Structures are given as C-alpha cells and as structure tokens.
Amino acid sequence: MTTAHAAAADFTQDDRILRCTGPWTLSQLGDVPNRLEHLDRPPETVDLSGVDRMDTVGAWxxxxxKRDHAVAIEGANDKAQELIEKVSTIDKPLRSKPDEGSPVQRVLAHVGDATIIAGRTLYGLVEFFGATLIALWNVILNPKRFRGNAVIKQFEVVGVDALAIIGLMSFLIGIVIAQQGAIQLRQFGAEVYTINLVxxxxxxxxxxxxxxxMVAxxxxxxxxxxxxxMKLAEEVDAMRTIGLxxxxxxxxxxxxxxxTMMPMLAFYAAMMALIGGGLFSWFSLDLPPVTFVARIREVVPMTDVYQGLIKAPVFGxxxxxxGCFQGMQVEGNAEAVGLRTTSAVVQSIFLVIVLDAFFAVFFASIGWI
Structure with a gap:
C-alpha cells in the first residue's frame, strides 16, 4: 500500500482497483510513472475521483x-475525461515514410502526375499566349507604348550574340553530314549525291x-x-505598382x-552548314566549289528554303x-529560378520537335517534298 499525499500525485491499489489522488500534473507526478510500470498485478479499474487536476502527462x-491492460476508467471529471480521450485519439503508430504501394501503382501515379502537370502547363501556355496577343494589340493601338530600345537589345541577345556558336555548330554539322553520307554512298559509287544530302x-x-x-x-x-x-526580387510587382x-x-x-531573328539565324545556319559540307566535298571527294554550288542549285528546290523560313518564326x-512563361511562374526561393529555367529549355525543345513533326506531315500533304 502507498499512502496518498495531498501535495503530490499518488495512487493506491486495492482489490484490483487503482485509486488515484492529488494533482496528476507534470510537476506533481514525481515517481508515479516509474511505480506504475512496476505494479505487482495490473488493475481492472482506475478510479480518478480523487484527482483534482490533470494535464496531458497525467492523461497519458x-x-x-487503459491501452496496455484494458482497464475501465471511473470517477473522472469532464475535463479529465476529455483530455484522456484527446490523448487516446493521437496515440497512433508513427510511420517513418508512407506506404509506397506496388510498383505498378507507383508507375501509374507518376504517369498521372506527369499528365496533370503537362495539361496544366499547356493550359498556362495558351493563356499566356492570349495575354501576349492582348499586350501586342494594346501596343498597336498606342504605338507610344512600344519599347524600341528593349526590342533592339533583345535583337542583340538573341541574334548577334548567337552568331558565333550557331555558325560553328552548323559548320561542323555540315561536315559531319557530308562525311557520313559519303561513307554510305561510296558503297554504291554515288558519292556525288552527298551534295543532295547536305x-x-x-x-x-x-x-x-x-x-x-541552340536558341532555346x-x-x-x-x-x-x-x-x-525579377519576379523573385518583386521587381515585376513594382512595375505593376508604378503603372507599367x-x-x-x-x-x-x-x-x-x-x-524576328529566328528566320535569319536559320538561314545563316543553313549557309554555314553548306560551307562545311562544301569544304569537305572539296578536300575529301575532289568536288570543286563550283560543282558543289551548281549541284545545290539543281537539287534544292525553293520549297525547301520556304519550309525553313516558315518554321523558324513559329519555333522562335x-x-x-x-521562357517568359516559366520565368513568370517563379516564386518562393532562388531554387525555383533554376527549376523553371530547366523547365523552359525542356519544354521549348520538346514543343519545337513536336511542331517540326507536324510541319513535316503538313508540307508533305501539300506536295512540298
């Protein structure tokens, strides 16, 4: 038997009944938790009629x-009973990570999430395209709002600064196409058709x-x-505030x-590729530049040039x-800038390739082959 002490929490056990007394709070419990763990025999009933105060520790x-020995709780006042019920509600096993499910479920979940994201992105791009058209119409109605200096600056960024890398890349691609084509055509004695291929x-x-x-x-x-x-630094919001x-x-x-710059860059890239293929043909196939140029004029119809010039502004x-849409979606922290930049490049290249396939089918259907 344990004698109850009025100034601290305590309990007595008699005939399978555990009678609790005093304030069952954190500051008054003392060694009660340790003694409860070393009971000689588990009780059948816990009598809380002698408890005047109780906090979450006492309720626990x-x-x-009650959880370990299936005991009955008696004599608890309304506040104590409510506290015990709340503690029992949150007493659930903790999982370090959620159930992953089967591999098929995970694959389907990833596919579903990707589909939803793709749909939302496509919807956002269409909406952004509409906002761009509205902005263009407003500028047409009020030409004073046209920012010529900003456009010229972007001409330099998109076009002039890209000439070196696009020219070098196209020149090397022309050499590669000519070299690989010549290797295959040499088996049939048709090396001259390398010019057609290039x-x-x-x-x-x-x-x-x-x-x-490359532009993407x-x-x-x-x-x-x-x-x-700019969005992260709230400069975009500041522009709206001042009326821009x-x-x-x-x-x-x-x-x-x-x-505007994409058709020029595309034509420039094609010419650099022709120069690369022509030099390879001259040095490796003994086809002089005059023959190369004359053959190009014979085998390349103007519809091929038109195809490139039609596709270029759409790709641009x-x-x-x-790029602008993903930039406008940045929010949170600096990491979002990198993620959105990556998304912009991936989406641009993907949409360009998809549209190129549609253009190929369309031009074939109208006889431009």
Missing part, C-alpha cells in the same frame, strides 16, 4: 494503463531545328532566368526579337513564350 499515464537536309530540317535548339538553350533559358530573378505592364515591358520585346515564338 491513465491512457497507457543541301536538302540542312535547308529543310537541320538548319532550322538545330538553330531552334541560350535565349530561352536566359529569358526564364532574367524574368524569374510586365507583358509589354518584359515579354513582348523578347517575343518580337525571337520571332514557342521558345520565347516558354
């Missing part, structure tokens, strides 16, 4: 007795496609990073620059829209 001790492939596909990929990596990522950094429209000041100049629009 009573709940643990000419048609660069004007129709690789010239504009590789240029779009250079300018698309730059658009997302620049606008994202971010779509007109930030997005429209970049879109105009990309759409997609790249600029994706």
């Amino acid at each position: 001790l009573v709940h643990r007795l 000419g048609r492939l660069t004007f129709r596909e690789l010239g504009v496609l590789m240029t779009a990929i 990596g250079r300018s698309g990522s730059a658009f997302a990073a620049q606008i994202g950094s 429209a971010p779509m007109e000041a930030l997005v429209l100049p970049r879109v105009i620059a990309a759409v 629009l997609i790249i600029a829209m994706a």
